[in-house]
Amino acid sequence: MSFEEMWAALRPVGRDAETGGYHRFAWTPAEVECRSWFADEARRRDLEIETDPNGNLFAWWFPPGNGRGDAVVTGSHLDSVPGGGAFDGPLGIVSAFAAIDLLRERGVRPSRPIGVAAFAEEEGARFGVACLGSRLLTGAIAPYRARGLRDRDGRTLADVLTGHGLDPERIGPDEGLLSRIGCYVELHVEQGRALDAPVGVASAIVPHGRWRFDLAGEGNHAGTTRLKDRRDPMLPFARLVLAAREAAERNGTLTTVGRVEVAPNGVNAVPSAVTAWLDGRGPADDAVRRTVAEVHEAALRAAREHGVGVELAEESYTEVVDFDVPLRDRLAAVLGGVPVLPTGAGHDAGILASRVPTAMLFVRNPTGVSHAPAEHADAEDCLAGVEALTTVLKELAGG
Structure with missing residues (x-):
């Protein structure tokens, strides 16, 4: 053929x-x-x-x-x-x-x-x-x-x-x-x-890798839970996404948050957990590593503010x-x-x-x-x- x-x-x-x-x-x-x-x-x-x-x-x-x-x-x-x-x-x-x-x-x-x-x-x-x-x-x-x-x-x-x-x-x-x-x-x-x-x-x-962020909060009712009582992992997640763009611009790299999973994924429920994947690439290893570290630090700061836990895992990396x-x-x-x-x-x-x-x-x-x-x-x-x-x-x- x-x-x-x-x-x-x-x-x-x-x-x-x-x-x-x-x-x-x-x-x-x-x-x-x-x-x-x-x-x-x-x-x-x-x-x-x-x-x-x-x-x-x-x-x-x-x-x-x-x-x-x-x-x-x-x-x-x-x-x-x-x-x-x-x-x-x-x-x-x-x-x-x-x-x-x-x-x-x-x-x-x-x-x-x-x-x-x-x-x-x-x-x-x-x-x-x-x-x-x-x-x-x-x-x-x-x-x-x-x-x-x-x-x-x-x-x-x-x-x-x-x-x-x-x-x-x-x-x-x-x-x-x-x-x-x-x-x-x-x-x-x-x-x-x-x-x-x-x-x-x-x-x-060029160097590239994938990292998984696990953000753990507390599920609750969207209509009865006061804002000050919430431990909503979507808020530090939102900060994470913005931080990824900002860190990439500072370090001359590329970052993408292209996949996210939310639990329990209900319209009328405060999420209990968010898992997000970060793709990072750049011209040099140190620039990529620095970018990911800055994103992690921004997520940790936002998570502490909202009573949410954050764990970071490197799923793959190629120099x-x-x-x-x-x-x-x-x-x-x-x-x-x-x-x-x-x-x-x-x-x-x-x-x-x-x-x-x-x-x-x-x-x-x-x-x-x-x-x-x-x-x-x-x-x-x-x-x-x-x-x-x-x-x-x-x-x-x-x-």
């Missing part, structure tokens, strides 16, 4: 007909359907399919007579954020299959294996930890902690994996698999307005990731000197960079919007991305 045919087949899966946004959370029916699509495309090309103990998918092209090590791996992820765009993740996987087709059509006989990867729970939309599959693979998260992660319905990762035929006791670092990967190159839609050419190469991923410089420069050169730019978005490539040489290709996004339905890449730029990935795979895998 061509790029256009694969894209058309995958595009409706998990799409909300009214908003155009995608809901492909890890191991839910929509994402499982995407996994089936992945397996079908691998079989169509006679690729060897592998599911590692962490739920990551791999499709391998092992040229006859060649070993299974020192592979060139490409790919991305199939899951989405709530109401996300079509291109974030799937573009890299569809492009990978299309690039293999072009290599074969052109008679390329690679001297190294080529793999296509689909990493599990990259967005962290279901279990709260971004790049969970690649973190488990590389040992960046402890298996015992991952097994206990819960989704919004209270189901643990261990329970969900068991329900899909995986053994939660086997999750964790896979040194054998990692030793077979010579390098990883991820193609991804650019998620801002920084790229003014069809294709670019990533230089680095600045500088992609492999020789690999980056090699890719930029073979592609004719395309732009090289950093990104504020996290990726599996950033996690794998701690264990294998890693690089990223970006495809232009004319809207500058991502994690929303308006995320877009023009067809011509997508095909330019496929051509660039094909060139890169030939350069790295030989042939």
Whole structure:
């Protein structure tokens, strides 16, 4: 199947007909359907399919007579954020299959294996930890902690994996698999307005993380509880949101409070608890850490004023990731000197960079919007991305 045919087949899966946004959370029916699509495309090309103990998918092209090590791996992820765009993740996987087709059509006989990867729970939309599959693979998260992660319905990762035929006791670092990967190159839609050419190469991923604030107050009746008698956690929460914006402006960072849960969540009830998640990113580790500390201090001050407790937990954090410089420069050169730019978005490539040489290709996004339905890449730029990935795979895998 061509790029256009694969894209058309995958595009409706998990799409909300009214908003155009995608809901492909890890191991839910929509994402499982995407996994089936992945397996079908691998079989169509006679690729060897592998599911590692962490739920990551791999499709391998092992040229006859060649070993299974020192592979060139490409790919991305199939899951989405709530109401996300079509291109974030799937573009890299569809492009990978299309690039293999072009290599074969052109008679390329690679001297190294080529793999296509689909990493599990990259967005962290279901279990709260971004790049969970690649973190488990590389040992960046402890298996015992991952097994206990819960989704919004209270189901643990261990329970969900068991329900899909995986053994939660086997999750964790896979040194054998990692030793077979010579390098990883991820193609991804650019998620801002920084790229003014069809294709670019990533230089680095800026520091980023997620923090959970738990604010505990006292539930009560909205109509009979005097203002001075209330211990309302929504008030320090409101201060927390404002403090996040103020701290970001002071420190040159980005902060977002994009998810909040209120208990008991009743119109006529003073809340008893609020849980809020803070996303923080910035150009340097100290700036991000300082921003979070300032938000925490502002929340504590407001909480003391209103008789509310506050607890802060770091759910994930990734320091600045500088992609492999020789690999980056090699890719930029073979592609004719395309732009090289950093990104504020996290990726599996950033996690794998701690264990294998890693690089990223970006495809232009004319809207500058991502994690929303308006995320877009023009067809011509997508095909330019496929051509660039094909060139890169030939350069790295030989042939």
